[in-house]
Amino acid sequence: xxxxxxxxxxxxxxxxxxxxxxxxxxxxxxxxxxxxxxxxxxxxxxxxxxxxxxxxxxxxxxxxxxxxxxxxxxxxxxxxxxxxxxxxxxxxxxxxxxxxxxxxxxxxxxxxxxxxxxxxxxxxxxxxxxxxxxxxxxxxxxxxxxxxxxxxxxxxxxxxxxxxxxxxxxxxxxxxxxxxxxxxxxxxxxxxxxxxxxxxxxxxxxxxxxxxxxxxxxxxxxxxxxxxxxxxxxxxxxxxxxxxxxxxxxxxxxxxxxxxxxxxxxxxxxxxxxxxxxxxxxxxxxxxxxxxxxxxxxxxxxxxxxxxxxxxxxxxxxxxxxxxxxxxxxxxxxxxxxxxxxxxxxxxxxxxxxxxxxxxxxxxxxxxxxxxxxxxxxxxxxxxxxxxxxxxxxxxxxxxxxxxxxxxxxxxxxxxxxxxxxxxxxxxxxxxxxxxxxxxxxxxxxxxxxxxxxxxxxxxxxxxxxxxxxxxxxxxxxxxxxxxxxxxxxxxxxxxxxxxxxxxx
Amino acid sequence: xxxxxxxxxxxxxxxxxxxxxxxxxxxxxxxxxxxxxxxxxxxxxxxxxxxxxxxxxxxxxxxxxxxxxxxxxxxxxxxxxxxxxxxxxxxxxxxxxxxxxxxxxxxxxxxxxxxxxxxxxxxxxxxxxxxxxxxxxxxxxxxxxxxxxxxxxxxxxxxxxxxxxxxxxxxxxxxxxxxxxxxxxxxxxxxxxxxxxxxxxxxxxxxxxxxxxxxxxxxxxxxxxxxxxxxxxxxxxxxxxxxxxxxxxxxxxxxxxxxxxxxxxxxxxxxxxxxxxxxxxxxxxxxxxxxxxxxxxxxxxxxxxxxxxxxxxxxxxxxxxxxxxxxxxxxxxxxxxxxxxxxxxxxxxxxxxxxxxxxxxxxx
Numbered sequence: 001x002x003x004x005x006x007x008x009x010x011x012x013x014x015x016x017x018x019x020x021x022x023x024x025x026x027x028x029x030x031x032x033x034x035x036x037x038x039x040x041x042x043x044x045x046x047x048x049x050x051x052x053x054x055x056x057x058x059x060x061x062x063x064x065x066x067x068x069x070x071x072x073x074x075x076x077x078x079x080x081x082x083x084x085x086x087x088x089x090x091x092x093x094x095x096x097x098x099x100x101x102x103x104x105x106x107x108x109x110x111x112x113x114x115x116x117x118x119x120x121x122x123x124x125x126x127x128x129x130x131x132x133x134x135x136x137x138x139x140x141x142x143x144x145x146x147x148x149x150x151x152x153x154x155x156x157x158x159x160x161x162x163x164x165x166x167x168x169x170x171x172x173x174x175x176x177x178x179x180x181x182x183x184x185x186x187x188x189x190x191x192x193x194x195x196x197x198x199x200x201x202x203x204x205x206x207x208x209x210x211x212x213x214x215x216x217x218x219x220x221x222x223x224x225x226x227x228x229x230x231x232x233x234x235x236x237x238x239x240x241x242x243x244x245x246x247x248x249x250x251x252x253x254x255x256x257x258x259x260x261x262x263x264x265x266x267x268x269x270x271x272x273x274x275x276x277x278x279x280x281x282x283x284x285x286x287x288x289x290x291x292x293x294x295x296x297x298x299x300x301x302x303x304x305x306x307x308x309x310x311x312x313x314x315x316x317x318x319x320x321x322x323x324x325x326x327x328x329x330x331x332x333x334x335x336x337x338x339x340x341x342x343x344x345x346x347x348x349x350x351x352x353x354x355x356x357x358x359x360x361x362x363x364x365x366x367x368x369x370x371x372x373x374x375x376x377x378x379x380x381x382x383x384x385x386x387x388x389x390x391x392x393x394x395x396x397x398x399x400x401x402x403x404x405x406x407x408x409x410x411x412x413x414x415x416x417x418x419x420x421x422x423x424x425x426x427x428x429x430x431x432x433x434x435x436x437x438x439x440x441x442x443x444x445x446x447x448x449x450x451x452x453x454x455x456x457x458x459x460x461x462x463x464x465x466x467x468x469x470x471x472x473x474x475x476x477x478x479x480x481x482x483x484x485x486x487x488x489x490x491x492x493x494x495x496x497x498x499x500x501x502x503x504x505x
Numbered sequence: 506x507x508x509x510x511x512x513x514x515x516x517x518x519x520x521x522x523x524x525x526x527x528x529x530x531x532x533x534x535x536x537x538x539x540x541x542x543x544x545x546x547x548x549x550x551x552x553x554x555x556x557x558x559x560x561x562x563x564x565x566x567x568x569x570x571x572x573x574x575x576x577x578x579x580x581x582x583x584x585x586x587x588x589x590x591x592x593x594x595x596x597x598x599x600x601x602x603x604x605x606x607x608x609x610x611x612x613x614x615x616x617x618x619x620x621x622x623x624x625x626x627x628x629x630x631x632x633x634x635x636x637x638x639x640x641x642x643x644x645x646x647x648x649x650x651x652x653x654x655x656x657x658x659x660x661x662x663x664x665x666x667x668x669x670x671x672x673x674x675x676x677x678x679x680x681x682x683x684x685x686x687x688x689x690x691x692x693x694x695x696x697x698x699x700x701x702x703x704x705x706x707x708x709x710x711x712x713x714x715x716x717x718x719x720x721x722x723x724x725x726x727x728x729x730x731x732x733x734x735x736x737x738x739x740x741x742x743x744x745x746x747x748x749x750x751x752x753x754x755x756x757x758x759x760x761x762x763x764x765x766x767x768x769x770x771x772x773x774x775x776x777x778x779x780x781x782x783x784x785x786x787x788x789x790x791x792x793x794x795x796x797x798x799x800x801x802x803x804x805x806x807x808x809x810x811x812x813x814x815x816x817x818x819x820x821x822x823x824x825x826x827x828x829x830x831x832x833x834x835x836x837x838x839x840x841x842x843x844x845x846x847x848x849x850x851x852x853x854x855x856x857x858x859x860x861x862x863x864x865x866x867x868x869x
Contacts, residue, residue, distance in 0.1 A: 306747055328750025337748070345748040350741045355734070360749035362734050373731050 002065040004029040004161050004192040005050065005081075010059035012045055019045040020056070021216040027161075027209075029064075032183060032193040034203040034224070037213035038236055038434030043196050046213070047163050051083045052076040063161075082154025083163040088146055092139030096132050096149050097121065100156050117156065124155055128185050143293070144175035151182070161192045168202060172291045173462070173494040180206045198236075198434075200229045201463075212236055237435050245442045248450070250470040253282035256423050256454040257303070262312035262322070264298050272298045273309070274478035280423065285445065285455040287469030289462060290497055295478035296458045297340055300427050303456070304337040305330045317422060331360060336416035340427030340458065342405075346412040349401030353391075354382035356400040357415050385414035390440065406437030413441060417448060424448060425456045430464060442468060462490060462497075512861060522801075522849060524856050529848035533841045542833065547826060554825025555818040561825070563692065563707035569810075569817030570774045571596075571788075573716040575795025576802055576809035577723045578768040582634075582648075583804050584727055585760030586740035587641070591652025592768040593792025594659035595633040599769030601663070602629030603776040604671060604783040607684035618686040623715075623773050630769020631762040633659060638761025642754035648761070656792070664785060671783055681783035690778040710778030712770070716813075719770065720806040726763075736760050768792060797842070800850040816842070 005027040012020040020042045027033045037043045049056045052070040060067055063079045070076050076083075090099050100121060101113045118134055125131050130148050132141075138149060147167060154162055164183075168176040183193050183206060195207060203210050204224065212220040212235040220235045257280040264273040273295045280286045290296050301307045303314055305327040314322040316335060324330070327337070337360075339345040347356035358367055358378055367381065368374035382396035389410040391403070400408065409429065416424060429445065430438040445468060449455055459465050465472055472488060474481045474496035481496040512521075534544035555561045575592040582589035589595075602625030610618050637651035664679075671681035688694050690711045696704035727733040738746040739756040746753055775787045794816055801815070802808030823838025848855075 304748075305750075326750065327748065331750065339748055341744075344742065345745045348738055348742045348745050351737075358734075359738065359745060362731050362738075362749070368731070371730050371732060373729055373734055375729060 001029055003027055003062075004064060005194075006060075006062040006065075007046070007050065008060040008062065010046065010049060010056045010061075012049060012054060012056050018216050020049070023059075023213075023216070023218050025211055025218060025221075027192060027194060029192055030187055030190045031208040032187050032195060032206055034195045034197065034207035034210040035213060036197055036200065036203055036210065036232060036236060038198065038436075041213040041236070042216040043213050044165065045216075047083070047165065047194070047196060050076065051081060051163060077157050077159070080158055080160035081163065082157060082159025082161070084147065084150040084154060084165065084167060086166045086169065088150055090138050090146060090149060092137075094138055095135050096138060096141075096152075097134040099138050099149055100134075100153050102153070104157060120156060121152060124152055127189065128155070128182060130182055143170045144172070144178065147171070147179065148182070159191070161194065162186065163194045163196070165196045166198070167195070168197070168199065169460075170292060172498050173490075174498045176202075200232050203232065204229060233435060245446060245467045247446045247468075250284045250449065252284040252470070253452060255279045255281050256317060257456065258315040259299075259303065260313045260315065262299070262302055262309040262314060264295075264302055264307065265310045266298075271310075272478050273302065275312070276475075276478075276480055277312075278473055278480065278483070280454045280456050282422075282454050283449060283452045284470040285449050285457055285468050287465040287472045288456070288458045288475055289465045289472055289493055290458075290460070290475035292460045294475045296475055297427070298478075299475070300337075300340065300425060300458055303425055304335070304339075327360065328363060331419070334420075334422035336419050336421035336424045338409075338412055338416050338424065338426040338429060340431070342408055342412055342431075343401075347400045347408060349399065351400050352397050353386070353400050353403065353411060354379045354396035357382040357385055357396070357411055359415070361415065361419060385411070385418055388418070389414040389444070404434070405431075406433040409433050409441065410437065413444065417444065421453065423454045423456065425458075427458045428460065429457070430459075430461065438464075462493060466490065466493070512857070512864060516860060516864070521853075521856055521860065525849045525853065526845065529841075529845040532844045532848070536837075536840055536844075540832070540837075542830065547830065547833070550829050551822030551826050552818070554829075555822040558705075560705035560707055561821055563705060563709035564821040564824075565814065565817040566713050567707060567709045567774070567779065567817070568820040569813040570713045570716045571771050571791040572794055572798045572813035572816050573720055573810055574767055574770040574774070575792050576798035576813055577720060577795075577806065578634075578764045578792075579795050579799035580802070580804040580806070580809060581723060581727070581736070581767060582760055582764040583799060584740045585736045585756060586743070587638075587648050587757065587760060587764075589634065589637075589652050589761065589764050590649055590796065591634065591637060591655045591765070591792070592795045593788055593790070594652070594656035595630045595765040595768035596771035596788045596792050597656075597663055597786070598633040598659045599626040599630035599765075599772035600776045600783050600787060601666065602626045602769070603772040604681055604684065607687055607777060608671075608681065611684070611686045613686075615686050615689050619690065619777065622684075622687070622777055623770070626769045626772040626776075627766040628769070630772070631766035634765020634768070635758060635762040638758040638765075641761070642757040660786070667783055667785060679785050683781050684777060685781070687777035687781055708779035710774065712774040712778045715770065715773065717810065719767065720810050723767070724806040732759070768795070794842075797846045797850060800846070815845070819845070 003026040007023060007025040010020050010023040023046060035043050045054065048054045050061065052073045052075050055071065061070060068079055091102065097114055097117055101117045105113045121134050130152060132145055132148055132152065138146060167179060171179060186193055197203065207224045210222050210224050210227065210232065211218050212232060214236060259276055259278050262273055262276045263271050265271050276299060288296055302309045305321065305325055308325040309322050312322065313320050316333065321330060343349060347359060358381065362373065367377050379396045386394040386396065391407050391410045403411065429441050445455060457468060470486055472484045472493060474493055476497060476499040481499065484493060530548065537544035537547050555565045575596065578592045579589055603622045606622040606625040607618060610621060633655060637648055637655055640646040640651050641648045667681060668679050672679055673682045692709045693704045693706060696702040727737060735751045736756055738749060738751055739753045743753050771788060771791055776783055780787060798809055798812045798816055801812040819838055819842055823835055827833055827835050
């Protein structure tokens with residue numbers, strides 16, 4: 001059978017970066033093909049070339065055996081290629097129907113297109129078990145359904161090949177399972193699915209074939225049923241990796257942080273954090289699990305002093321800090337914070353690394369007396385931290401934005417850990433970080449715990465929470481659904497994350 | 506992964522601006538041709554008029570002094586993420602400070618009066634910047650709108666004050682009496698008093714040294730102090746700044762006050778140094794030229810000094826040109842300025858893709 005898509009000798013450079021090196025790939029019709037690789041391995045570039053965002057420097061693309069030129073995404077759509085982006089391309093205030101016809105309105109009047117779309121949508125929903133209310137406002141739908149709208153949008157435009165870029169990052173385990181069922185149905189109906197991900201488990205669970213990319217090259221093309229998680233991980237990194245963190249049993253000491261009935265309301269007076277209480281002790285890692293958007297970010301902001309709780313209190317080392325709203329004061333008291341969003345908060349991408357490496361600590365006298373900021377000391381500080389955390393390239397004058405995700409995260413961790421904090425709060429320590437760096441970061445967090453420091457960890461990666469935490473708190477819709485110890489099963493925590501409370505009265 | 510390769514620094518700060526300048530001059534040549542003038546001759550007159558004599562240089566530096574101050578004013582606000590269009594009004598209002606101190610304390614010796622007047626200029630300018638800064642920080646009133654409006658307020662207020670407060674009774678011209686204590690700033694006066702030398706008549710005065718010093722001070726402030734770091738952090742990424750415990754509202758007010766204070770130094774050059782009196786509309790658009798200067802100088806003090814001198818050259822050269830050629834008036838200079846701003850500011854990156862392609866092709 002002719003393959004659905006053939007990429008032949010695709011080569012692409014961005015200046016000095018060789019993003020795709022002579023990549024050849026063949027994707028069979030009616031199959032689910034996974035593409036995995038670390039950040040910067042070139043998967044997104046390759047798919048962007050296929051979807052017409054970039055033009056390849058050289059190489060050829062064939063769709064169903066025919067060589068074609070893809071100059072823009074509308075070319076790609078015309079050849080039956082659809083893409084579901086990691087960040088949805090939806091107009092929030094529009095209805096599902098209006099979003100679906102976006103770009104294919106077919107005339108000055110919207111009416112006929114909507115009528116046509118309504119019946120077409122109904123057919124698609126039946127065929128692929130993707131029920132969505134056509135008149136619902138997209139912005140009001142849960143994330144899982146918004147993603148479904150994206151898929152419907154692509155199908156409505158006649159996609160035969162569907163590219164999904166990291167589709168499960170925003171989903172609960174349940175929603176992810178549902179998505180996989182939909183993808184299975186699509187395949188059974190003869191559609192071709194390309195799944196880009198860095199999650200090995202998803203590859204194993206759903207794909208038929210898998211291609212592994214490393215540094216711009218395809219290093220392996222495998223049948224999923226003939227491979228293993230270990231083999232794939234090794235192919236991705238180029239060496240065998242420790243997937244499970246070695247750690248000794250925690251020996252918790254005094255309470256460092258006590259969160260007491262904290263509620264935080266947004267401008268619409270909706271409680272995003274709802275009556276949350278817990279404690280963190282010296283020498284333990286407390287993990288907060290939950291699907292993103294269930295109040296974890298707001299809770300972290302309250303503890304870090306970026307916002308103040310509407311009601312309730314936060315006690316840090318015996319002192320009430322809930323009303324302070326002063327991150328700088330809290331840092332001086334020994335509270336370090338690795339924020340969830342490193343690109344927008346953790347560092348300033350336009351600053352050089354040495355300047356980002358003092359963000360939040362710029363007031364310290366060690367960096368210059370009084371009002372002065374001593375450039376030599378700032379650079380020396382950065383050099384030391386870079387060495388300590390193996391940041392590459394170890395160039396304090398390189399712009400922060402030029403480092404890879406993993407190295408940016410190392411710069412932030414080095415900054416926060418080197419302050420010798422009593423409590424470290426960490427949000428998404430390894431989001432978008434490659435496997436090698438994940439291993440390193442996990443080891444450093446455990447080492448900090450073993451020094452008797454308290455760590456509060458928030459992550460949407462259940463594996464990460466389970467392998468690092470000594471106690472696990474699960475949040476759903478702003479509330480704590482339950483607390484489990486480190487041995488809890490994935491299914492147990494998964495249910496709590498979805499808001500199902502088994503042991504509730 | 507960067508979208509495009511990085512060009513070597515010398516191309517970035519040397520070759521590209523030079524190409525843009527040449528392109529602007531080429532476009533200006535077309536305009537000269539359209540009015541039947543020889544562009545090479547005209548450009549020659551302009552350049553010779555500005556840098557061909559001590560007098561030319563004096564005027565060039567005098568104009569550049571104003572532009573350095575207003576360029577730095579725009580740059581400091583820009584680094585805090587604010588677009589201060591109010592340099593004109595801040596500079597104008599600062600004249601009030603210079604005049605009040607200069608006129609009322611003239612019984613004191615000049616080494617005391619002049620520093621006090623400078624401080625008063627800075628404080629009055631800073632105040633006129635701080636008010637929009639406060640409105641932005643605390644009330645969310647957009648800084649662009651408020652600073653524009655404050656230009657008009659300053660303009661009307663100053664007309665009133667100069668006419669009813671400062672104009673000596675019986676005098677026809679709407680201006681204050683002379684600030685006699687500040688004559689000493691003038692180069693001509695210094696040359697006459699201390700060196701017995703006849704310096705050509707020009708408004709150049711010691712403030713030009715203050716301008717160079719302040720340019721260095723602004724660089725030091727932004728890149729070598731903790732407050733400067735915080736200002737840049739707020740300007741680049743407010744979320745990250747909040748995370749770092751920096752209070753953006755406070756920084757916005759500080760940055761606007763500093764910005765206004767820098768514009769206020771124009772009053773030192775004009776009211777104290779050059780005119781020795783408070784005149785109507787004495788800023789003459791320098792506040793707006795500052796925006797172009799900062800844009801061209803990429804908001805860096807070195808770039809601003811260079812851009813300010815280029816604009817000083819255009820002003821002085823343009824004046825000479827309008828003397829030399831009967832049917833060229835100063836509007837022609839405005840056209841050339843506009844072209845330079847267009848090519849070096851708005852079309853700054855027009856050449857970049859081609860140069861990048863050229864460079865990386867050469868690499869392969």
